[in-house]
Amino acid sequence: MDPLSWGEIIVQIFIRFTPVWIALITTFVISIFYKRKLGLYGKLFDSPIGMTGFALVMFWVFTALFADLIMTHDPLFQVSGMKNKVPGTPMSSAGGDDLFQYYLLGGDNLARDVFSRMILGSRVVLLIAPLATVFAFMVGITLGLPAGYYGGKLDTVLSFLSNLVLAFPVILLFYLLVTPEIVQTGLPTFMAMFLFVFPLIFLVILFNSRYFTQTTKRNVLVATVLIVGGSLYLSTISQPGTPINFLPPGLDMFDIESGILIVFVSVVFVNSPTVFRIVRGLVLDIKTRDYVAAGQTRGEGPWYIMLWEILPNARGPLIVDFCLRIGYTTILLGTLGFFGLGLSSESPDWGSTINAGRRLLSVFPHPAIAPAIALMTLVLGLNLLADGLREESLKD
């Protein structure tokens, strides 16, 4: 068979992405049709920049969802004779007839399909980055609200600690936290123990302060959070092979691959001080408003005021920062992969594949370029989305 020309490659890739196109068009048609009823999300479709960003982000979200349909090969499958082949090379005779007959974006230095690895990489990135950002926000909000609201010694201590983390060069921190020797001491697991408590605390305080007067409802909600969240928390931090392994195997619902857990923890750790600073600044500004004083006069508890009066009014900047921060987290994940820290070298995530491809960059650039462009478009989409959201939220 002849190798595909560039035009044919683009057409083939376009066809592979069919499920994504269908999902994207459906989302856009429905959203534009109902945009007046959808609040801030609907307003996004008034700004071309926001729409472009949203389309880019959703493209990768749908790609991650439908990865199994889009991939042409198993991302770890090596076909002899396909090593470092250029994009569009037909399958060598060793591949067999039942496989897809081309390597659309070529083969990498271990003769694996670059296209399929890029597609599956989106799943790793889009699983870790948004979740890590949510965790960082939980930590930042839970600590930033009281620091800004109460001020005083609490604020001084917490601000000093957050500045301490911020003054640490990110790469040095990663190197210190993510080496096998440190993992052996269980330090990342202890950090996970500390950081993962915050979502639990946040949810408990959230419901406790809201339904404080409706005792039954509160008890049910808090108990649900504690039981569901608590068991998730315990099974997350209890890992066989680390110093913290206390749950019997029957109760331990799942084990996270230790590489992913460590990467996750360090990314949350690096991000939360910045969120803390933003939340604290917003609270310092909002707590001088009249409606806060009114709440205090009504005798509302401090946590009710923080979580149900101040936080909803700080949502605009926080949503914008959330989008930006997912992009930033994606970049950080890529940095970790680029230095070969954390995730295993077989992992298809974009940072690791760029790292693997850069050794032969000047001869065979395609294995590194595909994930590089993927990462760039995702982060660009998130930035454009944040920009559109900022513009639209400033309008009213």
Next chain:
Amino acid sequence: MGRFILRRLGVMLLTALCLTFIVFWLTNLYPNLEKLAKTQGNFRMSDEAVTSYLTREGYLQPLPVKYGQWLGILPGHVFTDDEGKTTGRCIAREQLPEDAPRFCGVLQGDWGYSTVFKDEASNIIGKRLGLTGWLMLAVMCVMVPSALILGVLAGMREGSRTDRTLSTFSIASTATPEYVSGVIFIAVFASSAFGLKWFKGSATSAMDDITWANFTLPVITIALYGMGYIARMTRASMTEVMTAQYIRTARLKGVSFPNIVMKHALRNALIAPFTVIMLQFPWLLNGVVIVETLFNYKGFGWVLVQAAGNNDIDLLLGCSVVAVFVVLVTQLISDIGYVFLNPRIRIA
């Protein structure tokens, strides 16, 4: 003002002490020390041999004591073996124990010995910082003027087509981390695949002799990522200034548009970007590490990676002191500079 600076200096010192202590603690965890002993001796060392090596070198003392010795506020570690031969932290190879100084820490100007490069840590860091200095200088020369021009041009007429194009460009540049743009630049401009061999994909030769061909790509790669952010900040502050009353007055009395921008708006619009540029230095450090690894330019970032990868304790501590120092000093300068540039802010 004086008290403000003094207080800031105090906090800075405290931060630096805390951070170096954390690095010290992390590098001195037992698995790390074991790895160090095995790389220094051999990889099939028995546990006893590891312990005796660590005892001889003084790594098994309590952590605060070791930290005090490194700082130079406690006397250096001394060890006498069975044959009566005395070695110690402060005793140089050919020196008699009696002649050696008692204290040898950072305060005495002794930064320790690198176990990877077999040299004084201060020599290595000094030499590599010089190399990185050239890179930083070139980056600043490219990044700051082009970012300011981009920002001012975009912010001059808010909402115009120029504004839209330039803003999108700066968003795109902040969305492209160094390892992505670097890879793309090397592939396009330095690989045989595209045929454009304008530049070199490695900057190793730039360590001796900086040329256009070997230094352009690393500089552009770092500058591009930082540029977008500064340009966006400049644009924001420029648009704010352009809506001010005195600009409208100037327009009404008939001052030409270029004159308004150059003489009235620019000066006030450049206060905010100053802070951002200062705070960009720590970020540059990140970029420097990535780019130096990618382009194989053996500067400070490269040493940091080598030291961290091999748990070279003294060198790593030296690197982190430099890095933390850069972060804290730029924060201080940006605070003080902000007050000087903007007379409306007063700090008691």
